[in-house]
Amino acid sequence: MQKESLKTKPISVVLLGGGNVAIQFAKNLLSHPFAELVQIYARDLSQLEVLKDETKKTDSLDDLVSADIYIFAISDKSINEVSSHPFFQDKFVVHTSGATAVRELVPHKNGVLYPPFSLSKELDVRFKDQDFFIESQSAEQLELLQNIVEGFGAKSHLVNSEQRLSFHTAAVFVNNFTNHLYALGMDLAKSADIPNEFMEDLLLKGVQKSLLIGADKAQTGPAIRGDSQTMKLHLANLDENKKNIYKILSESIQKRYDKKL
């Protein structure tokens, strides 16, 4: 491993962006063993105040310096526009987005360096031992991406734009939507003076069971039992919004297991 690292020549990096993803990339690049963060671009420099002063910062695309790779950690909707700046014409640019196809990057030399894990303001995330989904059109650029990821102490996986979008969509179901259902369930319990700890226990044990025996075997509840009496009692207890969610998810459960059982 060390031999591998020694023969890797330094990689100069320019990072673009001022949000959570950019800040986490910046912090991890600053302690990277052979990648050098030579410049950070953000439209609003105040976003970069959390970073050390020695980092070279700019708020103008016209001031960008030359580098081996330009990492776009900007909002999805700006990727196409910013990458169409003439400066990037012959540069190697990658974005870090889960849902955006690699072709949204205008220049020909492009790729993706996507962290399939959550990056938030609250918490610094070390990239060590994490996974990255990478994509590129040439073997040379792919090797450069693999080297960067390896330098983080992380693992790279070749994932194309279609697969990455599917993963990103799946993550909304598994992560964002389950979190929302948890919020709704907590509301119901709270309004009935049921202490949080009961709900927390349910959530954790439910997930442990799903992971242990698989979601299909772990599915329980009135919908899969066809227990319409209980479903009626539950529905009578819900506001319009929760009622709609209850109905559509119960129908989805019934469709899934009627077919399979």
Added chain:
Amino acid sequence: MQKESLKTKPISVVLLGGGNVAIQFAKNLLSHPFAELVQIYARDLSQLEVLKDETKKTDSLDDLVSADIYIFAISDKSINEVSSHPFFQDKFVVHTSGATAVRELVPHKNGVLYPPFSLSKELDVRFKDQDFFIESQSAEQLELLQNIVEGFGAKSHLVNSEQRLSFHTAAVFVNNFTNHLYALGMDLAKSADIPNEFMEDLLLKGVQKSLLIGADKAQTGPAIRGDSQTMKLHLANLDENKKNIYKILSESIQKRYDKKL
């Protein structure tokens, strides 16, 4: 504690039911320090084959013996009908249902002994250290229920029928529905050849984050960001059923945080 147990006189119990809940109650009652399981009733005696032979079994309500308490671990829809049998007229009957009101038990002396945790075929569950939601109309019967729960080594909580229904409804959101979303997410990932481990990791880390900082602070994703471009990309990737679920949950997230943010 031991002093308490010594002064507790034996409690004779008749259990009704042959499903998962009844079997788990039977097993835990058979090792209870001072409750004696004197009889089990099931419509179909073959359901009780997993239990030791010394347990007295019957499939006729007319053969029921006298006991201090009758625990109904039968299906919700049979509670009302079975409890209307003349035998129970002056007996203390309790059910174990989450959604059924205590008044569904026809006789006047009634109560609830509800385990707010999942009982499945796959796995024997010891009641020790678990929680029970109990309900009754007289102090004497409440004490009997508390003694049974204490003998399990479990904790009892006074929870009325309305609260219990809210908890049971909340559990569907937090447990059954989140499990289903996990199943749908796994399908999406599988169809894109994304290994399960990525989804499992997402699920577990998401839940840990919700528990740590609370579901409202933990909410992320395109809906709360108002990122309609990404939502369009996701929706284009989904079948009708997943599309409907995606839309209704995204709208619910937007409603919740538009109001509050």
